[in-house]
Amino acid sequence: MEDIPITILLADDEKDILEFLGYNLEREGYRVLKAKNGKIALKLAMEHKPQLAILDVMMPVMDGMETCMEIRKVPELEGTLIAFLTARGEDYSQIAGFKAGADDYITKPIKPKVFISRIQALLRRYKAIPENINIIETKEFTIDKDRYVVIKNKTEITLARKEFELLQYLVSQTNKVVRREEIFAHVWGEDVIVGDRTIDVHIRRIREKLETESIKTIKGVGYKFEVE
Numbered sequence: 001m002e003d004i005p006i007t008i009l010l011a012d013d014e015k016d017i018l019e020f021l022g023y024n025l026e027r028e029g030y031r032v033l034k035a036k037n038g039k040i041a042l043k044l045a046m047e048h049k050p051q052l053a054i055l056d057v058m059m060p061v062m063d064g065m066e067t068c069m070e071i072r073k074v075p076e077l078e079g080t081l082i083a084f085l086t087a088r089g090e091d092y093s094q095i096a097g098f099k100a101g102a103d104d105y106i107t108k109p110i111k112p113k114v115f116i117s118r119i120q121a122l123l124r125r126y127k128a129i130p131e132n133i134n135i136i137e138t139k140e141f142t143i144d145k146d147r148y149v150v151i152k153n154k155t156e157i158t159l160a161r162k163e164f165e166l167l168q169y170l171v172s173q174t175n176k177v178v179r180r181e182e183i184f185a186h187v188w189g190e191d192v193i194v195g196d197r198t199i200d201v202h203i204r205r206i207r208e209k210l211e212t213e214s215i216k217t218i219k220g221v222g223y224k225f226e227v228e
Helices: 015-027 038-048 064-072 091-099 112-127 161-172 180-188 198-210
Strands: 007-011 031-035 052-056 081-086 104-107 135-137 142-144 149-152 155-157 215-218 222-225
Touching: 007 015, 007 038, 015 031, 015 112, 031 038, 038 052, 038 064, 052 064, 052 112, 064 081, 064 091, 081 112, 091 198, 104 112, 135 161, 142 161, 161 180, 161 198, 161 222, 180 198, 180 222, 198 215
Parallel strands: 007 031, 007 052, 052 081, 081 104
Antiparallel strands: 135 142, 142 149, 149 155, 215 222
């Protein structure tokens, strides 16, 4: 990772923003792929397999939400981080973004230094992924940390990156109540700002996809992965 430039896909239909953010990313040594709409972004993602895709929500041809969902369907891109870049900062917009499979939500306008800090925080999590096969067994399912999939009843279930990391963290703390602030710090990082309902949305999605009741809500405190 240190010798190979990290590839970032940047998609925005506003040329000025595309060039401005692309310039700042390239100054940091990243390899930047640029797309003016979601269709082109998806094509570039499949060809180059970037470590991170930054998608504007409102784009012609294919918007950011649809592009994100299409990327999440491609097995070869399951490790790609996705961040939405948008002028809309309402809670419901962020929730929709996370439901679509995003890892982060960046609100425009944003200062270059803050933007780069957010990107660096995301990529630190990418670099932290272990390269060796690492399997975690529970009574209900198996977590394959190397391939970023969960196996239940011999069926592979793909979670969004943050969903996977959240599940992995809760399982690593089995039968222990994990406070919300601990989850934010461990899964999102202390320098990343996300909405108050972010964890709730991710927990609900994990429960739905895995059809599990083992993740318990501890009202006013946090969550617990409970095994009898």
